[in-house]
Amino acid sequence: MVTYIIRRLIWAAVMLTIVSIITFAIFFLVPRLAGATPESLAARYVGRTANAEQVQIAAEKLGFNDPLVVQYGRFAKGIVAGADYDYGPGVEHCPAPCFGYSFLTRLPVWPDLLDRLPVTMSLAFGAAIIWVLAGVATGVVSALKRGSFFDRAAMTIALGGVSLPIFFTGIVSMVVFSYGNPFSITAPGGSYTPLLDDPVAWAYSLVLPWVTLAFLYAAGYARLTRAGMLETMNEDYIRTARAKGLAERTVVLKHGLRGALTPLVTIFGLDVGLLLGGAVLTESTYSLPGMGKYAIDAITNQDLPKVMGVVLFAAFFVVVANLIVDLLYAVVDPRVRLA
Amino acid sequence: MTFLELKDLRIHFPSDDGLVKSVDGLSFRLERGKTLGIVGESGSGKSVTSLGILGLHKGGRAKISGEIWLDGEELVSASAEHVRTLRGKKMAMIFQDPLSAMHPFYTVGAQIMEAYRIHHDVSKKVARKHAIEMLDRVGIPQPDRRVDSYPHEFSGGMRQRAMIAMALSCDPELLIADEPTTALDVTVQAQILDLMRDLQRDFNAALIVITHDLGVVAELSDDILVMYAGKAIEYGTAEDIFERPEHPYTWGLLGSMPRLDRERTERLLPIKGSPPSLINVPPGCAFHPRCTFADRTGGRSTSEVPELLESEGGHLVRCHLSRDVRRTAWENEIKPNLEAS
Ligand SMILES: Nc1ncnc2c1ncn2[C@@H]1O[C@H](COP(=O)(O)OP(=O)(O)OP(=O)(O)O)[C@@H](O)[C@H]1O
Ligand code: SF4
Ligand SMILES: [Mg+2]
Numbered sequence: 001m002v003t004y005i006i007r008r009l010i011w012a013a014v015m016l017t018i019v020s021i022i023t024f025a026i027f028f029l030v031p032r033l034a035g036a037t038p039e040s041l042a043a044r045y046v047g048r049t050a051n052a053e054q055v056q057i058a059a060e061k062l063g064f065n066d067p068l069v070v071q072y073g074r075f076a077k078g079i080v081a082g083a084d085y086d087y088g089p090g091v092e093h094c095p096a097p098c099f100g101y102s103f104l105t106r107l108p109v110w111p112d113l114l115d116r117l118p119v120t121m122s123l124a125f126g127a128a129i130i131w132v133l134a135g136v137a138t139g140v141v142s143a144l145k146r147g148s149f150f151d152r153a154a155m156t157i158a159l160g161g162v163s164l165p166i167f168f169t170g171i172v173s174m175v176v177f178s179y180g181n182p183f184s185i186t187a188p189g190g191s192y193t194p195l196l197d198d199p200v201a202w203a204y205s206l207v208l209p210w211v212t213l214a215f216l217y218a219a220g221y222a223r224l225t226r227a228g229m230l231e232t233m234n235e236d237y238i239r240t241a242r243a244k245g246l247a248e249r250t251v252v253l254k255h256g257l258r259g260a261l262t263p264l265v266t267i268f269g270l271d272v273g274l275l276l277g278g279a280v281l282t283e284s285t286y287s288l289p290g291m292g293k294y295a296i297d298a299i300t301n302q303d304l305p306k307v308m309g310v311v312l313f314a315a316f317f318v319v320v321a322n323l324i325v326d327l328l329y330a331v332v333d334p335r336v337r338l339a
Numbered sequence: 340m341t342f343l344e345l346k347d348l349r350i351h352f353p354s355d356d357g358l359v360k361s362v363d364g365l366s367f368r369l370e371r372g373k374t375l376g377i378v379g380e381s382g383s384g385k386s387v388t389s390l391g392i393l394g395l396h397k398g399g400r401a402k403i404s405g406e407i408w409l410d411g412e413e414l415v416s417a418s419a420e421h422v423r424t425l426r427g428k429k430m431a432m433i434f435q436d437p438l439s440a441m442h443p444f445y446t447v448g449a450q451i452m453e454a455y456r457i458h459h460d461v462s463k464k465v466a467r468k469h470a471i472e473m474l475d476r477v478g479i480p481q482p483d484r485r486v487d488s489y490p491h492e493f494s495g496g497m498r499q500r501a502m503i504a505m506a507l508s509c510d511p512e513l514l515i516a517d518e519p520t521t522a523l524d525v526t527v528q529a530q531i532l533d534l535m536r537d538l539q540r541d542f543n544a545a546l547i548v549i550t551h552d553l554g555v556v557a558e559l560s561d562d563i564l565v566m567y568a569g570k571a572i573e574y575g576t577a578e579d580i581f582e583r584p585e586h587p588y589t590w591g592l593l594g595s596m597p598r599l600d601r602e603r604t605e606r607l608l609p610i611k612g613s614p615p616s617l618i619n620v621p622p623g624c625a626f627h628p629r630c631t632f633a634d635r636t637g638g639r640s641t642s643e644v645p646e647l648l649e650s651e652g653g654h655l656v657r658c659h660l661s662r663d664v665r666r667t668a669w670e671n672e673i674k675p676n677l678e679a680s
Contacts, residue, residue, distance in 0.1 A: 236439040242395055243434075244454045244505075245427030258444055334489045335443055 005327065012323045019315040020079070024072050027308050038064030044103040075100075079312075099312070100305035109309035112294065116278075119192055120290035123282065124275035126206055127213040132268065135218035139225025140257060143233065154222060161219025170212045170285035177208055192288050209286045213279060217271060224267065228260030235259060265332050266325050273321020277314020340411055342545050343369040343392075343513055348405035348415075350384075350391050357618040361387040363569035364405070366647075369562075371512065374539065374546040376556025376577070378592060379566035382614045385549045388566075389515045392547075393432055394422030409513065428458040431511035435518035437498035441490040447474070447501045448486030455508045473504035477534060496527035500534065507538060514539070515547045520555060532558045553596040557581060565589050568615050568625040571647055575654035585656040585665040587632045590673045624659065632668065636660060 031041065039052075042059035062085065063071055077083065078098035085092040085101070094101070099109035138158070142151040161169075193201035232238065233256050241255040242248075278292030287293070291310060298306035330336045350362040362384045369375045377385050390396055392407055397419040407414040409430065414422055434440035441450055451470035452463065459466070467486065474482035477500040490498055499519065506514060516535065520528040536559055539546045548559050556563050556577070563580040565573040565588065573586040584590055591610035612629035615621050623641040627633040633640040636659040647657040650665075658665065 236434060236436065237442040239390075239395065240432075240434060240440045240505075241442070243393055243426055243432045245423050245425070245457050246453070247423070255442055259442070333444065335491050 008323055008326055012319045015319045015322075016312075016316060017076075019319070020076060020312055021072065023308055023311050023315070024075055025068075027304050027311075028068065028071065031304070099309035102306050103303045104301055104306075109305050112306070113291070113309055113313050116289060116291045116294045117276075118194060119288055120276060120278055120283070120292065122195060122202065122206055123209055123213065123279055123288060123290055124272055126210045127217065127279075128268070128272050128275070130210055130214035131217035131221055134214065135221025136225045136257070136264065138218070138222040139227075140229055140252065142222065142226045143229030144252065146230065151226075155226070158219040158222045161215050162223070164216075166212060166216055166281040167285050169215060170209075170282065173208055173212050174286075177211075206288075209279075209282050209288060212285075213275075213282045221264065221267075224264060225257075225260060228263060229256055232256050232259035262329070262333050265328055269321045269325035269328060270318070273317045273319075273324075274314075276317040276321075278310065341368045341408065342371045342410055344406075344408040345388075345392070346406040346408070348388070348391065348407060349403065350387050350396060351402045352400055353402065354618070358402075359617045360569050360620060361617055362391060363620075365566075365569070365571055366405075367562075367564055367571065367574065369513075369545045369547065371545050372539075372543045373561045374548060374559050376560030376563045377547060377549045377566060378551060378553055378556055378563065380551055380592075380610070380614050382617070383566040384569040384617075385551075385566060386517055387569075389432065389517050389547065389549055392513075392515065393426055393430060394419065395426075397422060424458075427454055427511070428509045429511060430513035430515065431506040431509065433499075433502055433506045433514065433516040433519050436522045437495070437502040438490060438522070440502060441498065441505075443490060446487050446489055447493065448488075450490075451486075451501070451505045451508050454505050458509045469508065470504075473508050474501065476507075477501070477504045477538070478530075479504070495523050496530060499523060499527075499531050503531075503534065503538070507542065510542060512544055513547070514542075514544045515549070517549045518551075519548065521550070521552070528555075535559065553592055565592065568620055569617060570625065570657065571655070572626065572657040573655065574647070579654040583654075583666070584669060585650055585654070585662070586658050587630050587660075588626050590669065591629075594673075594677055624657075632660060635664065 038059040039055050041064050042062055043055050059065060063074060066074075074083065078094065078096070078100070080096060082096035083094050083098045083100075085094060092101070094108050097110055099113070101108055102112070138154050142154050145151050192205045195202040229252075233252070237259070238251060238255055241251045246255075276291075278290055278295050280292035280296060282288070283290040283292035284296050291313065295307065295310040295314075297303075298310060344367070346366050348362055348365045349360070352359040352361060365384075365388060367375065377388070379385055387396075391401075391403065392409075392414070394414060394417075396403060403415055405415060409425070412425075414425075441447070445453075448467060448470045451473055452466040455461070455466045455469050456463075461469075471482045471486050474485060479485050479497055479500055485493075485497075490501070493501060499522075503519075519535065520531050523531060532555065535546070535548075539559075546559070548556060550556060560577050563573075563575060563577055564571050565580070565586065567588050573580065573584065573589045580589060581593070584593060588610070595610060610629060615625050615628070621628055621641075623639065623643055624630065624633070624645050627640040630640065639645075639659040643659070645657045645659045647655050650656045650662050656662075656665070660668070
C-alpha cells in the first residue's frame with residue numbers, strides 16, 4: 001500500500017514535469033514560430049517607452065537568447081525555488097512558486113491564481129454536490145422504473161443536458177431565473193461574494209452557475225448510473241440480498257448502487273479535478289472571477305505568463321485528481337490490489 | 340400438518356414470443372428433517388420453483404398460481420412484504436456460484452452479519468460474534484480472522500461454506516440449495532455435501548437440493564422429484580428412483596449419470612435431443628420427441644398429456660406406458676445396459 005502510494009506520487013511528479021515541458025515548449029516556441037523575437041518578448045517586460053538598446057539588454061538579462069533547455073530549467077526552478085528577474089533597471093525577486101509576471105499588469109501570476117481559486121472551488125464543489133445527488137438519484141429511479149414515463153422523460157432531458165452547450169443553458173437560465181423576473185432565485189447585484197464575507201450572498205451569487213453547470217454533469221451521471229444499475233440489479237448478489245429478506249430499498253441502495261459505484265467515483269474525481277482548473281464557459285457566461293475567466297482573459301490579452309500559470313495550475317489539479325481516483329479505486333473495489 | 344406443500348404451482352412468464360411455462364402444475368410435500376432432491380436438465384424449471392417458494396417472483400412479471408403452504412401459511416396469496424419477513428429467517432437459500440452470489444465489495448463477515456441483523460435486533464458486536472461462530476460451524480479455519488476477508492480472498496469451497504453459513508445464520512426451517520456444488524471441483528463437492536448433511540441433521544431443517552447431477556441427490560436425498568419441462572414426471576423415495584425407476588426420462592438421466600468407476604466426461608447413454616421449448620411445449624407427453632418408448636403407447640404419447648399417477652406406495656410416474664411394461668422394460672432393457680456400460 002505504502003509503496004503503491006509512493007509509486008503513484010512519483011508518477012504524478014513525472015506527469016507534472018512532462019506537462020510543464022509541453023506547456024513551456026508550446027508557449028515559448030509558438031510565439032517564435034509566429035515571428036516573435038527575443039527582443040519583442042523582452043519589450044513586454046520593460047514597457048513600450050524603452051528604447052531598442054534597453055530592450056536588447058533586457059532580452060539578454062532575462063535569458064531570451066539562451067538555449068531552450070536552459071530557459072526551461074530556469075522556468076522550472078522558478079516554480080520550485082523562486083526566481084530573480086533582472087530586467088536591466090532593477091532586479092525583482094519572485095518567490096516560489098514563481099510563474100512569472102503578467103505582461104499586462106506587471107504583477108506576479110501566482111497570487112492572482114490563488115485569488116481566483118476560491119471562486120472556482122466554490123463553483124466546482126457546489127455544482128458537484130448538486131449533480132451527484134440529482135444525477136445519481138435520477139439514474140437509480142430510471143433504472144428501477146425502466147421504460148416508465150419517468151425513465152423516458154429523464155433520459156430525454158439528460159440527452160439534452162449532455163448535448164446542449166452551457167452558454168445556451170446558461171443564458172436561458174439567466175433569462176428565466178435571474179433577478180427581477182417572477183422565477184427569480186438570485187439576489188440583486190449578482191456579482192461574486194466570497195463565502196467568508198457573506199455566506200448567503202455567496203450562495204445567491206452562485207446558485208445559477210451551480211445549477212447550470214450541475215445540469216450539464218447530472219445528465220451524464222444519470223445516464224451512467226442508470227446503465228450501471230441496470231447491470232448490477234441483474235447480478236446474482238442482488239438475488240442473494242433479496243433472499244436474505246432485505247427490504248427492497250436496502251437491496252437497491254446498499255447492494256445495487258454500491259455495485260455500480262466504481263465508474264462513478266472515477267469519473268467524479270476526474271470531472272472535479274478538471275473543473276478546478278476553471279469552468280471556462282460557466283465562468284465567462286456568469287462573469288465569475290474564477291480560473292476559467294482568468295484563462296480566457298489571459299488568452300484574449302496574449303498574456304503568456306498568465307496563460308502558462310493557469311494551464312499548469314489546471315494540470316496540477318488533473319494530476320492530483322488522478323492520484324486520488326487511483327487510491328479511491330482500491331477503497332471502492334476491494335478486489336483491486338494496490339501493489 | 341405437512342411442513343411444506345406445493346399444490347399445482349404454476350409460474351409463467353409472459354414474453355414477446357408467448358407465455359414461458361417455467362413451472363406448470365407442480366405438487367409435492369416435504370417434512371422437517373427430510374431432504375428432497377429435485378433433478379432435471381437445464382431449463383426444466385428447478386430454479387424458478389425455488390425462487391417461487393421464496394417469493395422472489397412477487398412483484399415481477401411472473402404469473403403465479405397454485406398454493407405454497409409453509410408451516411400452515413399460504414405464500415402465493417400472502418403479501419410480498421409478509422413473505423419478505425419469512426425470507427432468510429424461516430426459509431433460506433444457498434446459490435450455485437458463491438463468487439457471483441456474494442457481494443464483491445463487502446466482507447464475508449459483513450454479509451453474514453447483515454443476514455443475521457435483518458431478523459435479530461442485536462448490536463454489530465453480537466452479530467459479529469455470531470458470524471464468527473457460523474463460520475466456525477461450517478468448518479472455516481481461523482474464523483475470527485476470515486470474518487474480515489472479502490469473498491474473492493476465499494477459495495471456491497470456502498466461499499460455498501461461507502454462503503452456507505450465511506443461509507443458516509438465522510436458523511431457517513426450510514433450506515433450499517440450488518446446485519450447491521456445481522461450481523466446485525469433485526473433492527470439494529464431496530466435502531460440501533458432507534457438511535450439508537451434517538448441518539441438516541443438527542438444524543433439523545427441511546432441505547431441498549436442486550441439481551442436474553443425480554449423484555448429488557443420491558448422497559443426500561430421502562425423496563427425489565424428477566422434473567421435465569416444468570412438470571414432475573417421477574417422484575419417489577431415493578430407493579424408488581435408483582432401484583426401480585419407471586419413467587423413460589429418469590432412465591435417461593441415470594444413463595447419463597457420472598459414476599466413480601467411469602470417466603466423468605464419458606456419458607454413455609446421453610438423452611438424445613434437447614430440452615423442449617417452454618412456450619410451445621410438445622403436445623401429449625412433453626418428452627415424446629426424445630423418448631424411445633413413445634411408439635409403444637398406441638399414439639397416446641403424442642396426443643394426450645399423461646397424468647402423474649401412483650405406481651406403488653407413493654411412487655408417482657407420469658407416463659402412458661402401463662406399470663408392467665415400464666417394469667419389464669427397466670428390468671430387461673435398461674438396467675442390464677446401465678450395468679454393462
Ligand atoms: N424471469 C424470467 N423471465 C422469463 N423466463 C424465465 C425467467 N426465469 C426463468 N425463465 C425461464 O424458465 C425456464 C426455467 O428456468 P430455470 O432457471 O428454472 O431452469 P433450471 O431448471 O434451474 O435450469 P439450470 O439447470 O440451467 O439452472 C428457462 O427456460 C428460463 O429461460
Ligand atoms: S408418455 Fe410416452 S413419450 Fe412420454 S415418457 Fe411415456 S412413453 Fe415416453
Ligand atoms: Mg437453475
